[in-house]
Amino acid sequence: MKxxxxxxxxxxxxxxxxxxxxxxxxxxxxxxxPKTEKNIAVGNLLSKMFLRGTEKHSTNLGINRVLAGLxxxxxxxxxxxxxxxxxxxxxxxxxxxRFIPDGDRTSVLSxxxxxxxxxxxxxxxxxxxxxxxxxxxSEKSNLLDELRAQKNNKDSFALRRFSEIWHExxxxxxxxxGTEDSITxxxxxxxxxxxxxxxxxxxxxxVFAGNYTAFKEEKCLEFIKxxxxxxxxxxxxxxxxxxxxxxxxxxKEVREKTDAKQSRMLLGYRIDKSGASRYARSVFCxxxxxxxxxxxxxxxxxxxxxxxxxxxxxxxxxxxxxVRSGLxxxxxxxxADEIARQLKLLADAENISSGELEAAxxxxxxxxxxxxxxxxxxxxxxxxxxxxxxxxxxxxYVSGVCEVTAEQVAVVASAVKQExxxxxxxxxxx
Amino acid sequence: MRQKQIISSPLIxxxxxxxxxxxxxxxxxxxxxxxxxxxxxxxxxxxxxNTFTVDGERTEVPHGIAHFLEHKxxxxxxxxxxxxxxxxxxxxxxxxxxxxxxxxxxxxxxxxYESLEVLLRMVTTPHFTEKNVEKEKGIIRQEIKMCxxxxxYRRYYxxxxxxxxxxxxxxxxxxxxxxxxxxxxxxxxxxxNAFYRMSNMALCVCGNLDxxxxxxxxDRVIGNRSVGTVLPEYPADDLEAASGFISDEMDxxxxxxxxxxxxxxxVKNEVLDILCNAxxxxxxxxxxxxxxxxxxxxxxxxxDCVRNAKTMIIEFDSDSPKKVxxxxxKHIEKIRIDGVDVEAFERAKKTEYAETLRKYDSSISVAxxxxxxxxxxxxxxxxxxxxxxxxxxxxxxxxxxxxxxESTALSVVCPKGYIEAEKD
Numbered sequence: 001m002k003x004x005x006x007x008x009x010x011x012x013x014x015x016x017x018x019x020x021x022x023x024x025x026x027x028x029x030x031x032x033x034p035k036t037e038k039n040i041a042v043g044n045l046l047s048k049m050f051l052r053g054t055e056k057h058s059t060n061l062g063i064n065r066v067l068a069g070l071x072x073x074x075x076x077x078x079x080x081x082x083x084x085x086x087x088x089x090x091x092x093x094x095x096x097x098r099f100i101p102d103g104d105r106t107s108v109l110s111x112x113x114x115x116x117x118x119x120x121x122x123x124x125x126x127x128x129x130x131x132x133x134x135x136x137x138s139e140k141s142n143l144l145d146e147l148r149a150q151k152n153n154k155d156s157f158a159l160r161r162f163s164e165i166w167h168e169x170x171x172x173x174x175x176x177x178g179t180e181d182s183i184t185x186x187x188x189x190x191x192x193x194x195x196x197x198x199x200x201x202x203x204x205x206x207v208f209a210g211n212y213t214a215f216k217e218e219k220c221l222e223f224i225k226x227x228x229x230x231x232x233x234x235x236x237x238x239x240x241x242x243x244x245x246x247x248x249x250x251x252k253e254v255r256e257k258t259d260a261k262q263s264r265m266l267l268g269y270r271i272d273k274s275g276a277s278r279y280a281r282s283v284f285c286x287x288x289x290x291x292x293x294x295x296x297x298x299x300x301x302x303x304x305x306x307x308x309x310x311x312x313x314x315x316x317x318x319x320x321x322x323v324r325s326g327l328x329x330x331x332x333x334x335x336a337d338e339i340a341r342q343l344k345l346l347a348d349a350e351n352i353s354s355g356e357l358e359a360a361x362x363x364x365x366x367x368x369x370x371x372x373x374x375x376x377x378x379x380x381x382x383x384x385x386x387x388x389x390x391x392x393x394x395x396x397y398v399s400g401v402c403e404v405t406a407e408q409v410a411v412v413a414s415a416v417k418q419e420x421x422x423x424x425x426x427x428x429x430x
Numbered sequence: 431m432r433q434k435q436i437i438s439s440p441l442i443x444x445x446x447x448x449x450x451x452x453x454x455x456x457x458x459x460x461x462x463x464x465x466x467x468x469x470x471x472x473x474x475x476x477x478x479x480n481t482f483t484v485d486g487e488r489t490e491v492p493h494g495i496a497h498f499l500e501h502k503x504x505x506x507x508x509x510x511x512x513x514x515x516x517x518x519x520x521x522x523x524x525x526x527x528x529x530x531x532x533x534x535x536x537x538x539x540x541x542x543y544e545s546l547e548v549l550l551r552m553v554t555t556p557h558f559t560e561k562n563v564e565k566e567k568g569i570i571r572q573e574i575k576m577c578x579x580x581x582x583y584r585r586y587y588x589x590x591x592x593x594x595x596x597x598x599x600x601x602x603x604x605x606x607x608x609x610x611x612x613x614x615x616x617x618x619x620x621x622x623n624a625f626y627r628m629s630n631m632a633l634c635v636c637g638n639l640d641x642x643x644x645x646x647x648x649d650r651v652i653g654n655r656s657v658g659t660v661l662p663e664y665p666a667d668d669l670e671a672a673s674g675f676i677s678d679e680m681d682x683x684x685x686x687x688x689x690x691x692x693x694x695x696x697v698k699n700e701v702l703d704i705l706c707n708a709x710x711x712x713x714x715x716x717x718x719x720x721x722x723x724x725x726x727x728x729x730x731x732x733x734d735c736v737r738n739a740k741t742m743i744i745e746f747d748s749d750s751p752k753k754v755x756x757x758x759x760k761h762i763e764k765i766r767i768d769g770v771d772v773e774a775f776e777r778a779k780k781t782e783y784a785e786t787l788r789k790y791d792s793s794i795s796v797a798x799x800x801x802x803x804x805x806x807x808x809x810x811x812x813x814x815x816x817x818x819x820x821x822x823x824x825x826x827x828x829x830x831x832x833x834x835x836e837s838t839a840l841s842v843v844c845p846k847g848y849i850e851a852e853k854d
Contacts, residue, residue, distance in 0.1 A: 021463060023442075023787040061718035068713040068777040072784035095784050099442060142727050145747065148683035154579045259681035262575040292513035292523070302511070305568030308576055326576045355518065362520025362540075366466075369539035370522075373465040374792050426579070 001209075001378055003392065010228045011202070011236025014220070017209035017382070022375050023099050025210025027112065027220070029227075030383060031088040031202040032239045033194070035081065035171045041143075041182035042194040043079040043086050048139040049131060049191060050077045050090075053124035054115075063115070070111045071095040077119070081176035082387055083318055084243035088198055090116050093376070096211045109216055113223050120199060120230065131188040140183055147177040151258075158264035158424040159324070165254050166268050166420045171243060172318070200234040205386065209379045241387045242317045245270075248419040260426035263329040267339065268422070269321040271314070272415035278316050279400035280408035285314035286360040287409060288346060289323060293359055295342040296323065304338060306331045317388035321416060329425045336421065346413035352406040361401050368397045441814045444790060446800070447641055448809065453652050454629030458800045459644055460636040460793075467542045467637025468793040470801045471549050472533030475625035477605075478598040478738055479530075481663040484624050491621060492612040493598070494570070494605015497527040499556075499618050501566050503534065507557040515552070521545035527603055530737040531805050537794060543643050546635070550651040556622045558615035567610055574604050581686055581843050582745070584678050589688045589743065589841035592676040597665050599739045624660045628652060632804040636793040664738040669694060670836035675752075677842045685844045686728075687751030689758050692837040693733070693740035697828060699806065700782070700816045702733050705825045706742055707778035708770045709761070716761050720746075725754055735806065742832075755840040762833035769826040782817045 006014045033039055057063045067073045073094035080087040092115075094108045125131050151157050160175065167173035204227060208220050247270050271281055289296035289312025300310040310325040327335055345351045371377045372394050385392045432452055438445035446460040477497065481490045503525070504512035516523035519541035525534045534553050536545050577583045583602075590600040604610075635644055669692050693702060710716055710731045720726040726746040734741045748754050789795040789810075796810075803810035 022791045024791055059718070060721060061713070061715070064713040064718070065777070068711070068781055072781040095787055099787055101441075101783075138724050141724060145684055145727060149747070152581050152680075152682040155576075260579045262572065262579055291517065293511075293517040297513075298511070301569060302565075305565050306572075308569055308573040326572060328572075359514070359517035359520070363517060363522065366520045366522060366537075366539050370466045370537065373539075426575075 001372055003382065008224050008228065010231040012204045012206065012224060012227055014206045014224050015208075015382070016212050016220075017207065017375070017378060018212045019209070019375065020211045022210060023096055024093060024375065025096050025109065025208070025216075026091065026093050026375055026379050027109070028089065028091040028207045028379055028383065029116065030205040030387070031198045032204075032241065032387065033086045033088060033198060033202050034237070034239060035084055035086050035174065037174055037179060037182050038190070039086055039194065040079070040081070040174060040176060041178035042186050042190045043088055044143055044178055045136070045139055045183070045186050046191050046194055047077040047079045047088065048142065049135060050119045050123065052132070052135045052139065054118040055122035055124060056118055058124055066111065066115065070106060070108045071100065073108055073112050075112060075115055075119075081174070082241040084171050085239050085241040085387070087387060088202070090119070092116065097213075098211065109219050113219055117223070117226055123195070129192060131191050133188070136186075136188060136191075140186065143178060143183045144180065147175070147180065147183065150177060154258060154260045154262070154264060154424065154426075155326070157258070158266060158422070161256060161424065162266040162268065162322075162420065162422040165252060165422060170245070199230040200232055201237045203236055203239060205383065207379050207383060209375045242389060245318060247417065251418055252420040254420070254422045255425060256423070257425050260424075262326045263332065263426045264424045265325045265327060265332055265335065266420075266422045267323040267336065267418060268420035269323075269416045269418050271319050271321055271412060272417070273319050275411045275415045276408045277400060277404070279397070280404045280412050281314060281316065282364055283357070283360050283401060283404040284346065284409045284412040285312055285321060286364055287352065287356060288312050288342065288413070291360070291363050293356075293363075295346065296339060299342060300325065300335050300338050304334065306335045310335065310339070316390060329423065332423055343413060343416060347410055349406040349410040352409055354406070357404075357406050357409065361404060364401045365398050368394050368401070437809055437811045439811050439814055441818060442787065442790070444811060446811055449645065451628070451648055451652065452654050454627065455648065455652055456632040456804060457645070457648060458632065458634040458804070459639060459641050460634075460796050460800065461639055462636055462793060462796065464637055464793045466537055466539050466793050467635065467639060468535070468537045468797045469542075469546055469549055469633065469635045470533050470535050470797050471553050471631070471633045472531055472801055473626055473631045474530065474737070474805055475532050475621070475630065476528050476530040477601065477603040478664065478736065479625060479662045480598045482624055483661045483663070484620075485659065489620055489624075491617050492605065493601045493609040494603070495613055495617060495621055496532055497604045498566065498570060498610055498613050499621055500525045500527045500532050500534075501570065502558055502562065502618060503553055503556060505557055505562055506552070506555065512548070512552045515548045516545055519545045519548070521548075523549070529599055529603060529739075531801075533801060542637060542639065543647060546644065547647050547651060550633075550647060553626070554651065556619065556626075558618045560615060563613060563615050563618065567613075570604060570610055571607050574602070574607055574610075577602065577604065581680055581682055584680060585686055585688045585745065585841050585843045588676045588678055588843070589690045589839060590741070592673045592839035592841055593690045593692055593741060594667060594739060595673070597667060597739070599736060627660070630660075632801060634797045634800040634804065636797040636800070667692070667739065670834065672837055672839040674838070675840050675842070677844060679846045679848070680843055682843065682845050684747060684749060685751050685842055685848060686747050687745070687754060688841045689744045689755055690839050690841070691742040691762075691832065693742060693832055695738070695740060697740060697832065698816075699733065699735050699808075700813070701820050701824045701828050702735075702740070702742070703782055704775065704778045704817065704820050705770065705828050706731055706733055707781050708774040708825060709765055709829070710744055711774075711778060711781065713777055714774055716757075720754060720757065725750060725757075737805075751840060751842045759835055759838070762829075765829050766833040770822065770829060772822060775822045775825055779817060779820065783814060786814045786817065
């Protein structure tokens with residue numbers, strides 16, 4: 001899929017991923033907002049209030065019924081944490097008009113666009129512009145429940161604690177669920193303030209992916225015009241989604257306890273980006289812990305039988321490498337030593353076989369090309385890459401990865417510095 | 431004798447090839463203009479096939495053995511690893527086991543036929559030794575512990591226990607730390623030989639593929655394998671005997687619940703899906719009124735249709751799971767008497783139609799849906815037509831047949847010390 005981009009002015013960009021391969025289309029609207037503790041709580045609440053009703057459809061049931069009548073079209077509203085910004089996302093997924101059965105003249109796209117326009121322009125407020133207090137309290141209560149429930153899932157809880165400790169003092173440490181205080185303090189005026197700022201000054205990205213007919217083009221352009229109309233001539237805020245991160249001066253070692261059968265170990269590393277290309281960093285991560293043929297999988301899991309999973313993920317936007325494993329606490333040192341040993345081995349190109357290198361490159365090429373083949377994956381990948389200021393052309397990745405050498409991988413491995421070691425210890429003998 | 435059919439869905443303009451190979455293997459080929467191709471090679475064998483008879487010899491095996499066997503199929507006699515072989519061609523491989531199936535899968539954008547040969551050879555050449563079986567136990571123990579830490583896992587299996595007692599369906603697919611300790615290479619071979627027969631298996635492929643190239647590999651690798659007689663045993667279940675309530679405690683912040691309803695095995699899945707959506711879907715009064723009253727959050731509905739057990743399940747978070755369950759019982763009684771609202775029925779049909787269309791949007795979802803159909807004994811390609819044929823009468827008759835308190839149970843996982851408070 002190739003992207004057609006249009007700068008529509010007023011801080012609004014419109015991208016079309018044109019393809020008729022699929023039976024469903026996607027329309028996504030992203031607004032980029034500053035990341036603060038208060039904004040997280042207000043945006044989270046607003047995302048829930050959008051689905052409670054609009055002036056025309058005054059209940060959640062009313063909205064759901066309209067969407068179900070549009071062949072189960074979905075309009076989801078999410079408030080997503082980026083490293084240094086928040087993304088307020090309205091995303092719609094709906095059946096392409098070609099597949100609406102004969103005799104039913106429903107235009108699904110028109111119905112979906114009407115719904116999100118109502119959410120943005122005519123939310124469920126009274127004559128004074130106040131949001132329904134009963135719904136505010138109800139959704140605050142849901143947000144507080146979700147915040148408290150973070151400890152229920154030990155994997156994501158460990159990851160969150162790991163990130164909070166690693167990024168202490170930075171916006172990346174903020175809990176994307178908000179805090180008890182910040183949620184409790186949100187008022188109707190805060191919701192209006194956030195919505196007003198979002199509509200008038202937030203950088204906005206609109207993406208349509210699917211069968212882009214002349215009729216759909218007309219509808220999408222009408223929608224862009226509607227968004228421009230909300231700007232009221234205000235100047236767009238510039239928001240950088242990725243912060244400047246300084247390398248840590250010393251290793252943080254943290255051990256916490258939980259009531260669980262398994263312990264979760266997370267190790268955090270920073271990769272110095274000056275020595276090699278981003279493609280080399282991707283290939284390094286793939287060889288190190290990115291697949292079932294990686295060093296971590298074949299050694300920590302298969303050879304030593306220490307865990308069910310031991311994997312590494314790398315974020316190019318932050319330069320951070322994270323290793324995760326679930327194991328018995330008594331095996332923590334054995335696993336950590338093996339991980340360190342494999343990292344050291346990769347710092348010498350002699351230890352990287354041509355078969356291993358080629359398999360990693362082929363695996364990545366397969367992954368990138370697969371994104372191209374799925375309208376949901378592509379729109380999601382395109383938006384996240386764009387928001388973090390990364391290249392959005394998949395062909396560039398494919399050709400870049402194919403050219404990586406073992407020497408370049410070794411350069412990356414030797415530029416990896418550990419910054420944190422975290423373990424959430426379960427109820428097992430140590 | 432090889433048999434080939436072109437099967438199609440006029441309603442949504444799709445077709446695919448179905449071949450019954452000489453070996454008994456069923457092959458489905460869906461040609462789609464996707465860049466990524468996908469293959470599933472699987473068997474009608476899962477965690478519920480725990481007791482079986484082969485040529486008169488009855489065998490009972492430890493819980494979790496089907497899943498264990500799936501892990502071990504990635505190892506070869508020459509010491510090489512299945513993932514490594516797929517990796518050579520850039521394919522992304524994996525496998526999974528559930529109650530009634532085991533599947534080996536890969537996706538790729540290049541070298542499909544080479545990867546297909548790797549898949550077929552890997553699954554048809556088992557290699558189990560004392561050493562490699564012992565090594566796997568450590569890995570699977572960690573997998574079991576990881577799952578046992580999940581609240582949704584505890585809620586789900588407790589619900590099945592309340593509904594089905596000690597039947598194999600209520601035992602976790604991976605077994606327990608204790609049960610997998612009893613697994614031996616001999617038992618693995620017994621299970622493999624019993625259930626990895628080609629007449630019990632299907633190969634489902636989807637992508638920009640050539641039929642002759644696929645079948646050339648099938649002919650070369652599978653050949654004409656012999657077919658024995660295997661009789662799995664499925665203990666009988668009393669549909670009107672569910673235990674009503676089961677609870678558990680974990681380190682969580684608020685209770686989560688699941689309501690289950692046992693369904694007779696002869697009920698058509700399509701009618702069941704539409705009934706479930708028309709009564710409990712998010713566009714209907716039942717969910718909406720609970721949400722408005724702040725009684726549920728994170729609500730989800732679904733039907734688990736397994737070879738020897740069908741269950742409708744509603745999962746939710748709630749401070750008052752018992753009140754939600756009472757509301758559920760009242761609601762099914764009302765629907766049983768009054769029938770399903772006509773507009774709700776129409777909405778549910780549209781929802782299922784759209785859901786079917788979504789499955790055609792990637793080679794993964796097509797091949798997986800085709801494999802689901804093989805396991806259920808229905809070709810996926812006719813799904814839209816089958817949904818379209820369901821009438822309001824079908825749905826109302828089903829509601830009368832299945833909506834009975836005696837077939838239901840509630841599973842609750844609470845924060846420690848919460849159970850007393852819930853009694854209020």
